[in-house]
Amino acid sequence: MPAHIIDGKAFSAGLRARLADEVKGLAGRGLVPGLAVILVGEDPASQVYVRSKERMAREAGMASTTYRLPAETTQAELDALIGRLNADEAVHGILVQLPLPAGLDPHRVVEAIDPAKDVDGLHPVSVGNLASGAPALVPCTPKGCMMLLRDVLGDLTGARALVVGRSNLMGKPMGQLLLAANCTVTVAHSRTRDLAEECRRADILVAAAGRPLMVKGDWIKPGATVIDVGINRLPPEPGQEKGRLVGDVDFDAAKEVAGAITPVPGGVGPMTIACLLDNTVEAACRMAGVERGRDA
Ligand SMILES: NC(=O)C1=CN([C@@H]2O[C@H](COP(=O)(O)OP(=O)(O)OC[C@H]3O[C@@H](n4cnc5c(N)ncnc54)[C@H](OP(=O)(O)O)[C@@H]3O)[C@@H](O)[C@H]2O)C=CC1
Numbered sequence: 001m002p003a004h005i006i007d008g009k010a011f012s013a014g015l016r017a018r019l020a021d022e023v024k025g026l027a028g029r030g031l032v033p034g035l036a037v038i039l040v041g042e043d044p045a046s047q048v049y050v051r052s053k054e055r056m057a058r059e060a061g062m063a064s065t066t067y068r069l070p071a072e073t074t075q076a077e078l079d080a081l082i083g084r085l086n087a088d089e090a091v092h093g094i095l096v097q098l099p100l101p102a103g104l105d106p107h108r109v110v111e112a113i114d115p116a117k118d119v120d121g122l123h124p125v126s127v128g129n130l131a132s133g134a135p136a137l138v139p140c141t142p143k144g145c146m147m148l149l150r151d152v153l154g155d156l157t158g159a160r161a162l163v164v165g166r167s168n169l170m171g172k173p174m175g176q177l178l179l180a181a182n183c184t185v186t187v188a189h190s191r192t193r194d195l196a197e198e199c200r201r202a203d204i205l206v207a208a209a210g211r212p213l214m215v216k217g218d219w220i221k222p223g224a225t226v227i228d229v230g231i232n233r234l235p236p237e238p239g240q241e242k243g244r245l246v247g248d249v250d251f252d253a254a255k256e257v258a259g260a261i262t263p264v265p266g267g268v269g270p271m272t273i274a275c276l277l278d279n280t281v282e283a284a285c286r287m288a289g290v291e292r293g294r295d296a
């Protein structure tokens with residue numbers, strides 16, 4: 001039986017509609033959640049992504065400002081902008097789009113952000129809170145993956161989970177969240193000896209390596225739940241202008257084996273943006289001392 005296709009686009013739309021309701025209530029009390037996105041340099045994929053964040057924030061009734069800085073921006077200039085946004089009471093969330101151009105230190109940039117406004121969950125305070133089980137602003141993409149997993153599977157207790165990738169933005173926090181959800185967690189990376197074998201053991205497989213179509217159909221355990229985080233643009237076919245967007249998983253083969261699987265596009269990507277908005281509302285409520293009505 002072919003896999004259930006997990007509709008991240010629909011889930012994201014539902015979450016954003018609920019957030020829009022919540023934001024309307026907050027705005028009525030004078031609290032308009034505000035997001036600031038900083039984009040340094042002209043990476044075209046980042047441009048597309050940042051535009052859609054801005055649009056979806058506005059649609060949810062939030063305030064959103066994007067700061068587009070030239071690739072030559074200095075560390076001091078970036079620090080100064082972050083300092084201003086930290087001090088700005090209308091700003092509740094600050095996100096610096098990664099990767100940064102060469103010459104800018106991502107650790108220093110992330111540490112400059114007020115942890116209370118760290119909607120990407122990358123600040124050492126956020127990372128520490130997540131790892132130690134304290135309330136934390138959780139990185140958006142792993143948070144979105146968890147929402148989809150809970151929606152499909154309910155309780156994850158006891159499941160063998162494999163995360164492919166160990167980045168700070170995705171792989172590591174994903175491992176932490178699965179561990180907190182009582183999974184038995186393995187984190188694989190480019191030095192993993194036999195990735196296919198690791199995959200075959202996994203009840204939950206989260207692929208975040210940035211390698212197009214790397215995970216083959218016969219690497220999937222029958223009935224497994226597959227979350228494909230990869231966003232890769234293939235080279236254009238002759239006569240095409242743009243190549244096809246694919247994940248890290250060979251979707252066509254994997255869907256014949258898996259129990260449930262996310263497509264690319266329309267899977268994890270839209271969830272990332274919805275979770276960014278959710279984190280911004282969360283940060284705004286915490287700063288204002290407002291208790292949120294619903295557990296998101
Ligand atoms: N859908 C969404 O919302 C988002 C999608 N993405 C996408 O997810 C993917 C991963 O992103 P990100 O975590 O930032 O990427 P990074 O490049 O920061 O990290 C990639 C990770 O994958 C590992 N890896 C690379 N090649 C292999 C391999 N052949 N076998 C096993 N592991 C491998 C690397 O290992 P090592 O550490 O050893 O180098 C590294 O840990 C990208 O395609 C990105 O575009 C990212 C964020 C959000």
Ligand SMILES: Nc1nc(=O)c2c([nH]1)NC[C@@H]1CN(c3ccc(C(=O)N[C@@H](CCC(=O)O)C(=O)O)cc3)C=[N+]21
Binds near residue numbers: 049140
């Ligand atoms: N500080 C920081 N935080 C991030 O969260 C962050 C980042 N930097 N740098 C880049 C990656 C990438 N990322 C995506 C988010 C949404 C889609 C998305 O919405 N994708 C849609 C459409 C994709 C398309 O059509 O191009 C989909 O998958 O359906 C993709 C990619 C967040 N990232």
Ligand SMILES: [Mg+2]
Binds near residue numbers: 098099167169
């Ligand atoms: Mg990265």
